[in-house]
Amino acid sequence: MSALIAAVEPDTGKVVNVGHLILATIGALAVGGVLLVVGAVPTVAAQHQHEHITPTAEKLNESFGADSAQWVTGFESEGRTIFDKRFEVLDALGLEPGMDVADIGAGSGLYSRLIAERVGPSGQVFAIDIATNLVNHITETANAMGLGNVRAIVGGDKSPRLLEQSVDLVFIADSYHHFEYPGEMLQGIKKALRPDGRLILIDWERIEGVSHPFILAMVRAGKAIFINEFSAAGFELVEEIPIFTEEYMLEFRHR
Numbered sequence: 204m205s206a207l208i209a210a211v212e213p214d215t216g217k218v219v220n221v222g223h224l225i226l227a228t229i230g231a232l233a234v235g236g237v238l239l240v241v242g243a244v245p246t247v248a249a250q251h252q253h254e255h256i257t258p259t260a261e262k263l264n265e266s267f268g269a270d271s272a273q274w275v276t277g278f279e280s281e282g283r284t285i286f287d288k289r290f291e292v293l294d295a296l297g298l299e300p301g302m303d304v305a306d307i308g309a310g311s312g313l314y315s316r317l318i319a320e321r322v323g324p325s326g327q328v329f330a331i332d333i334a335t336n337l338v339n340h341i342t343e344t345a346n347a348m349g350l351g352n353v354r355a356i357v358g359g360d361k362s363p364r365l366l367e368q369s370v371d372l373v374f375i376a377d378s379y380h381h382f383e384y385p386g387e388m389l390q391g392i393k394k395a396l397r398p399d400g401r402l403i404l405i406d407w408e409r410i411e412g413v414s415h416p417f418i419l420a421m422v423r424a425g426k427a428i429f430i431n432e433f434s435a436a437g438f439e440l441v442e443e444i445p446i447f448t449e450e451y452m453l454e455f456r457h458r
């Protein structure tokens with residue numbers, strides 16, 4: 204069954220046929236005969252730790268693994284907000300030579316490579332993704348560019364697979380809403396971040412009646428709920444960095 208429904212794909216900024224995805228999403232949301240209202244999702248703190256709270260993300264994550272070449276092009280094209288604003292974002296990260304950074308949900312490695320150039324050979328970038336094809340792509344492109352400080356890692360859906368206190372900065376761009384087990388991921392991230400480390404979250408504004416319907420369907424919750432989830436995981440919001448309009452960029456530290 205397919206449907207020709209076009210929409211702007213928020214993670215790539217491209218107009219795509221999303222009929223199949225919407226149908227798959229509705230199918231996933233309707234599992235068990237219960238039609239969940241996307242966005243009416245309680246905070247992670249209120250969930251069982253091992254509860255799978257993002258059926259939409261599961262479907263999307265399957266597509267990343269299945270067709271990485273398509274996503275590599277989509278992630279690194281003009282018209283995608285996070286691509287167009289990449290140098291403003293980089294400037295706001297406060298990167299210094301020698302810093303160790305984790306890019307979690309690294310996708311094609313767009314930011315991993317740019318961050319690696321700025322932290323230099325004395326620093327390290329852990330480019331983590333659950334899609335093996337994308338991780339392989341990151342390794343190949345970093346090698347081709349002579350970036351010996353990029354370590355591409357296949358993460359788990361419940362763990363970034365980082366060592367304790369191993370990074371100065373955690374960078375999560377357009378990926379948190381894809382985490383199928385955000386509570387577990389945040390526990391691992393909290394352990395991996397050094398005591399004076401910072402965490403940057405970039406994600407989509409999700410406002411009922413305002414945001415594009417595709418964002419309302421794909422992104423499970425809005426900024427306030429995500430901030431609550433980070434707070435419940437032991438982080439405090441430091442500031443919002445005003446670079447985007449339809450997305451937001453937040454900085455957190457350990458509380």
Ligand SMILES: C[S@@+](CC[C@H](N)C(=O)[O-])C[C@H]1O[C@@H](n2cnc3c(N)ncnc32)[C@H](O)[C@@H]1O
Pocket residue numbers: 214264267268278285307308309310311312313314331332333334337358359360361362363375376377378381382383384388
């Ligand atoms: C929309 S892409 C964003 C990619 C990249 N951050 C960028 O902005 O170009 C989301 C990525 O998150 C990855 N992902 C989803 N769940 C993950 C998890 N638990 N751990 C690591 N990566 C995950 C997906 O495989 C996908 O590559």
